[in-house]
Amino acid sequence: MVNEINELKNGSVGEQVSERMKEFEELHKKSDKEWFSELCFCILTAYSSVQMGLKIQNKLSCEDFLMLPLENLCHKLREEGYRFWERRADFIVCARDFYNIKEIITSFPDERLAREWLVKRIKGLGYKEASHFLRNVGFKNVAILDRHVMRIMFEYGLISEIPKTLTRRMYLELEQKLEDLGRMVGLSLGELDLYLWYMKTGKILK
Numbered sequence: 531m532v533n534e535i536n537e538l539k540n541g542s543v544g545e546q547v548s549e550r551m552k553e554f555e556e557l558h559k560k561s562d563k564e565w566f567s568e569l570c571f572c573i574l575t576a577y578s579s580v581q582m583g584l585k586i587q588n589k590l591s592c593e594d595f596l597m598l599p600l601e602n603l604c605h606k607l608r609e610e611g612y613r614f615w616e617r618r619a620d621f622i623v624c625a626r627d628f629y630n631i632k633e634i635i636t637s638f639p640d641e642r643l644a645r646e647w648l649v650k651r652i653k654g655l656g657y658k659e660a661s662h663f664l665r666n667v668g669f670k671n672v673a674i675l676d677r678h679v680m681r682i683m684f685e686y687g688l689i690s691e692i693p694k695t696l697t698r699r700m701y702l703e704l705e706q707k708l709e710d711l712g713r714m715v716g717l718s719l720g721e722l723d724l725y726l727w728y729m730k731t732g733k734i735l736k
Contacts, residue, residue, distance in 0.1 A: 558668025
C-alpha cells in the first residue's frame, strides 16, 4: 500500500490531489454562508453519496440552504431524486441555528474538538460527516471513514473486518491507523483520504 500511494503521489494523481487541497484551503477563507453550504453538502451525503450531495449543492445556492422554507427545500430535494428528502431538509433547517458556522468552528483550538461539537450539536452529522465537512473547509487532521476507505483498509490488511457500525472509540482507533499510514507516506489525513478514495473508485471528488 505504501508503495502504491507513493507512486500515485509522483504522478498526475498527486497533482490532482494537490489541486483539490488548494480548493479546500480557498474555501477556508470564504464566509459563513459558503461554509454553511458545505455543511449542508455533508449532511446530504449521509446514507447517500458524494455525487448526489454535489448534484444538489450545484442546484441550490448558499442562500437557498439558508433561507428556503422547509416545504420548498423538501420539494427541491425530492425533485432532484434525493431519497431522504424530508428528513435531510429538516436537518438543514435545524442547522440554520448555527448559520455563523465558520465563526463557531474557528473558535476551537483544533479540528478534533470542533468535530466533537459538530457531532453533538448538528443533527445528521456523525463522525464521518463532521470529518468530511472539516476537511472540505481546510482542516487536514481528521479521517473520513466512509465505506470506500474502510473497504480498502480491509483489503490491504489494516483492519481484520469492516465494522457494521462505528462507535466513537472505534472511529478514533481506525483514525489512528490511518494517521500512522499517513506518517509513513508523508501525507495528512485529509490528503490520504483522497488517495484512498482514488485507489477504490478511480475518482478524486471532495
